[in-house]
Amino acid sequence: MIVETIRDTHLTVRAGGDIDISNVHDFDTALRDAVEEAPKGFILDLSGSTYIDSAGLQAIISAYHAMRRVEGKIHIVVKRGNVRDVIHLIHLDALPGILVYEDSESAEQALGKQIANGEVD
């Protein structure tokens, strides 16, 4: 797994490869830092990841809980496939603070709009 934090217009956490219990620590740390740095909202780009297990999902859930307290949102970019299936399976995409997109452009637009308006539909 490769995890990187990109500070552009918005803050983006990009994770590639397999996210499982063996490397979930780095993933979790990156997410925590992101919550701290961009409490309003950040992008989690999982378009490059091939696998995510329950531990990885748990890290996202923890970040979601932290964001809920400050009413921030996580904009997740994920392609069709197993990772998306898993996210859908556990109803992550149904949570009010999590928004899922197929491409990063949509995500960035939505995040920019959210910060500008303070709200996202």
Next chain:
Amino acid sequence: MSDKHIPDGTELRDEEQGRSPEGRGEGGILYPRQWPWWAGYAIAITAELFLALVLWLLDPYLPLSRFPILYILTVIGVTYFFGAGAGAMALVLAFCIFLYLSLNPRFMPGPVYLAGLVLAGVILLLVGSIAGGAGAYALRRSRLRIQHVAEELMVSNTALRDEIARRRQVEEALTRSEARFRSTFDRAGIGMTIVDTRGTVLVANPAFAYFIGYSREELPGMNVEQYAYPEDTKHTNKLLKEMVEGRLDSFQSEKRYVTKDGRVVWGRLTASIARNPAPEPPFIIGMIEDITERKEAEETLRRSEEKYRLLFENMNDIAGIDELVYDAAGRPIDWIIRDANPAFEKASGITRDKLVGRRITEIYGLDRAPEPFLNRYAQVVSTGIPAQFEAYFEKRNVFVFVSAYPMGGRSFGTITLDITGRILAEQREREREAEKLEFYRRTIMAATNGKLIIAERSDIEKVSGQPLYSWEVRQAPDLPILRGNISEVARAAAMEEEQIVKLSIAVGEALTNAIKHAGGGFVSLHKVVDSLMIVISDRGPGIPALTLPDVALREQFSTVGTLGIGYKIMISFSDKVYLATGPEGTMVAVEMKLHPAKSPVPDIGMIASSNA
């Protein structure tokens, strides 16, 4: 008494010493015992002849008037020497001669005179001899008689002396014995009393005075009943009466006494009667041993025994004392009931007399003693360590909880509780638990469209069969490798790629659980008909039954955590998940068909939501 007797003895001895020389001189001057029997005759004849010769030599014409004097002298001499008989004869003879001579006053000397003298001498000689002989005979007779009497006297005297000596010895012995008795009486550690037949104390020793609390001076004159314990007197009085009446010589009795200060003490009385010669009344010697301490100890023991006996008799638990029976080879084969309490009787329905002394096999009509019991009892007896165990007694169809205690030798005690009720309740509880589990199992299966099957380890092992591969998983970095391995095997088994990915995800969750909750486990891969089955087992704490519905059914991940997410993923991404969980660990089997089912896979989200 001794003061009087000893001088008496001394006096007797002096008397005897004084008499002894006299007693020894048998005969003396009067009874020349050593002289022969004819001595008297010889002396008489010699005296006559000598007298006649002297008379004739002196004066053949001696006036007759002188004869009486001479004869009287002779008579005196004979009498002196030979006694009254011979003297009387000599007197008669002398008188006869005197008479003869007196009748011839003018007797002329000459041959006639001489002849007369000779004749007189002959007559004198003859008569004197006869008289002397008779006298000597009589003398001898009398001497013999005297001697006999003297001998008899002497014999009786000796006997008397012996008797006196013997009596003195006896008396001395008695004196000594009495002194000894008195000394014993006074110094004895045991209480002693002498009482008369009416029970009046004559004398008591210091030990008894100490025992009873009265002084030695107070006791004489008291009646034994004054210090007797009222309840005990009846028995003792009966025995005393029998003794006084001569039907009993002695008796022993343990009885209570009341001391002067009112304490009750225990004594063992040994009473014996001393019967005196007729006019003297008998008296009773009592020896009283202080047994208060022993009695108190006995009483304590008795109370304690009674307490345990009461406990034994009244306890609701079945209690018994048993003894192990061994065969010739020394193996325990049976046990004998030595005692059984009423609870035992009640529980077995057999009376004590039919239990005690019998073997367990005999009591219940068994071929062999029930082994679970026999083995534990033998262990208790051989090790001397108590044991507690539960066992099923088939003959009576009861479950029992037994506490067995060693009692020395081959004996052991048992306290048995009938726990059939509890065992049955436990069984029912287990059945209910199983039913509950079955309910969950069925519910979960239904809720997951038969995809999550709660099973037993053995069921999983049966379904999976022999493994094709097996690995060990210890830590997180093993995960990608294992997933890779499994994917490779699946590919080799011609599993469709879509399936392989799903399988990899499902197995990944099972492995994650094993690492997270049990610190690792074992993974094996099996081929089951048209599926691959991956079995992951660990020795972790297991998943509590109550969390299973959550794991399988809850939509909200927040409360379920990783475990719930993991199972949701496992169920959704495989065809079937078998779960066996318990305190000994968890076993999960993930089954995936080599080719996807013809029917479209239902929306994975629907599984949970449709059942929520």
